[in-house]
Amino acid sequence: MEDVVVIGAGLSGLTAARQLHQSGYRVLVVDKSRGLGGRLATRRLTRPLGTTAIDHGCRYLEPFNDASLSPMSLLLAAGVLQLWQPETFSLEADGALRVAAPGTLYAAPQGISAVAKALAPGLTIQRHWRATTLTPLSQGWRIAGEPLGAGSQDASDLAQPSPIKARAVVVAIPAPQAAALIAAAAQQHEGLSEMVQQLETVEFEAVITAMAGYSPHQSTSLAAQNVPGGWMVTGDNHPILRWLALDSSKRTDSKEPVVVVHSSAAFAASNIDRSDLEEVGQALLKTAAEHLGPWLKTPESMQVHRWRYGFVSKPLNSLLLASPALPNLVGCGDWCRGGNAEGAIASGHQAAKLIAQALE
Ligand SMILES: Cc1cc2nc3c(=O)[nH]c(=O)nc-3n(C[C@H](O)[C@H](O)[C@H](O)COP(=O)(O)OP(=O)(O)OC[C@H]3O[C@@H](n4cnc5c(N)ncnc54)[C@H](O)[C@@H]3O)c2cc1C
Structure with missing residues (x-):
C-alpha cells in the first residue's frame, strides 16, 4: 500500500x-x-x-504575491526560467491596438x-x-x-x-x-x-489555442507598429482573441517564428466540439490577421489544441x-x-x- x-x-x-x-x-x-x-x-x-x-498552455509565470511560495529564484538560477520582455499591447473590443504597460514575466526557454x-x-x-x-x-x-x-x-x-x-x-x-x-x-x-x-x-472557461509556424524570412512585426523583437497582445475585451504572442521570442535557439493564439471564452464555447479544428484555428488566425497584420493568416504549419478546462471562472x-x-x-x-x-x-x-x- x-x-x-x-x-x-x-x-x-x-x-x-x-x-x-x-x-x-x-x-x-x-x-x-x-x-x-x-x-x-x-x-x-x-x-x-x-x-x-x-x-500552448501556461504562457509565463509572474512574481508571486506570496514570496514564500515562489519557486522563481530556484528556477531562474537553474536556467529553467528567464525574464521575457515582449513589447506589450492591448487589443480593444473595436479592434484598436494600444501600447500597454509591460509586466514582469518569466518564460521558459526550453518550454x-x-x-x-x-x-x-x-x-x-x-x-x-x-x-x-x-x-x-x-x-x-x-x-x-x-x-x-x-x-x-x-x-x-x-x-x-x-x-x-x-x-x-x-x-x-x-x-x-x-x-x-x-x-x-x-x-x-x-x-x-x-x-x-x-x-x-466550480466553473471553468474553455480555450482554443492555435500554434502557427511561419517562414524564417517572414517579418513578424505588428501592423502599424515597429516591433523588431518579441511581442504579446492581450485581448481581455475582444470577442474572439484572448491573447496572442510571438512564442518563438521566448526561445534562445529560435530559427523560425511561431505565434500562439488563445481564443476568448465565448469563441471557445461556440467551437469546442467542432470536429474541423483546422478550420477553427484558421478562423482565429484570420481574426488576428485583420487586426494585427495580414501575414498572420498564412502560416507554413499550424496545430490546434482545445482546453476544455482552461481558465477558472468561478x-x-x-x-x-x-x-x-x-x-x-x-x-x-x-x-x-x-x-x-x-x-x-x-x-x-x-x-x-x-x-x-x-x-x-
Ligand atoms: C491557455 C492557458 C494559458 C495559461 N496561462 C497562464 C499564465 O500565463 N500564467 C499562469 O500563472 N497561469 C496560466 N494558466 C493557468 C495555469 O496553467 C494553471 O493555473 C495551472 O497550470 C493549473 O495547475 P493544476 O495542477 O491545478 O492543474 P492541471 O495543470 O490541469 O493538472 C491536472 C493534471 O491532472 C491530469 N488528470 C486529469 N484527470 C485525470 C485522471 N482522471 N487521472 C489521472 N490524471 C488526470 C491531467 O492530465 C493534468 O496533468 C494558463 C492556462 C491555460 C489553459
Whole structure:
C-alpha cells in the first residue's frame, strides 16, 4: 500500500507530491497524459530548420504575491526560467491596438513544461494512467484506473497494477474531472457527496489555442507598429482573441517564428466540439490577421489544441477541498483559489500539509 497517491501531475499535484516525498512518505503520482505538467504544456513542432518548443498552455509565470511560495529564484538560477520582455499591447473590443504597460514575466526557454520537470526528480510517477474511480476502504482508499497509450515503448508506461491502494489521496485534477472521479462512490459516504456538491460549484472557461509556424524570412512585426523583437497582445475585451504572442521570442535557439493564439471564452464555447479544428484555428488566425497584420493568416504549419478546462471562472474560494469526515482525502488545484500557477502551488502546498497531519 502507498502512503499517498496523488492523482494529477500538474503544478498542484507535483507540488503536493514533492512536499510529501520530502517529508518521507511513500508517494505515487499518476497522470493520464504522456507528459508532465498538465496545463504547463509544451509541444514540440517539427519545422524545416529543426524542432521548436511551443507553450500552448501556461504562457509565463509572474512574481508571486506570496514570496514564500515562489519557486522563481530556484528556477531562474537553474536556467529553467528567464525574464521575457515582449513589447506589450492591448487589443480593444473595436479592434484598436494600444501600447500597454509591460509586466514582469518569466518564460521558459526550453518550454514551460520544464518547470514541471524541475519539480519531478525523485518522485515515482505513473504516466498514461487515468484514475477512474475512488472508493473508501476501512483504512485508506482504493483507486481504480486504466492504462492509456497502448503500444508505447516508454518504460514508465508499464501498466500499474489496478486498483492501487493508499492510506491517503490527493486529487489534483480540474474540479469537473474530480467530481466525476469521486461521484461513483459518493453514495457510500456523506463526506464524499458533500465534496461533489462543492466541486460542482466550480466553473471553468474553455480555450482554443492555435500554434502557427511561419517562414524564417517572414517579418513578424505588428501592423502599424515597429516591433523588431518579441511581442504579446492581450485581448481581455475582444470577442474572439484572448491573447496572442510571438512564442518563438521566448526561445534562445529560435530559427523560425511561431505565434500562439488563445481564443476568448465565448469563441471557445461556440467551437469546442467542432470536429474541423483546422478550420477553427484558421478562423482565429484570420481574426488576428485583420487586426494585427495580414501575414498572420498564412502560416507554413499550424496545430490546434482545445482546453476544455482552461481558465477558472468561478473558484471554490478556499485553498483546498477537504471534509472533516474524510481527513485522508483532499482536492487541490488552481480552481481552489487563484486560478493561476501561484494558486496551483499554494493549493498543492496546503494539500500536502493536511495529508501529512492526517497520516501522523
Ligand atoms: C491557455 C492557458 C494559458 C495559461 N496561462 C497562464 C499564465 O500565463 N500564467 C499562469 O500563472 N497561469 C496560466 N494558466 C493557468 C495555469 O496553467 C494553471 O493555473 C495551472 O497550470 C493549473 O495547475 P493544476 O495542477 O491545478 O492543474 P492541471 O495543470 O490541469 O493538472 C491536472 C493534471 O491532472 C491530469 N488528470 C486529469 N484527470 C485525470 C485522471 N482522471 N487521472 C489521472 N490524471 C488526470 C491531467 O492530465 C493534468 O496533468 C494558463 C492556462 C491555460 C489553459
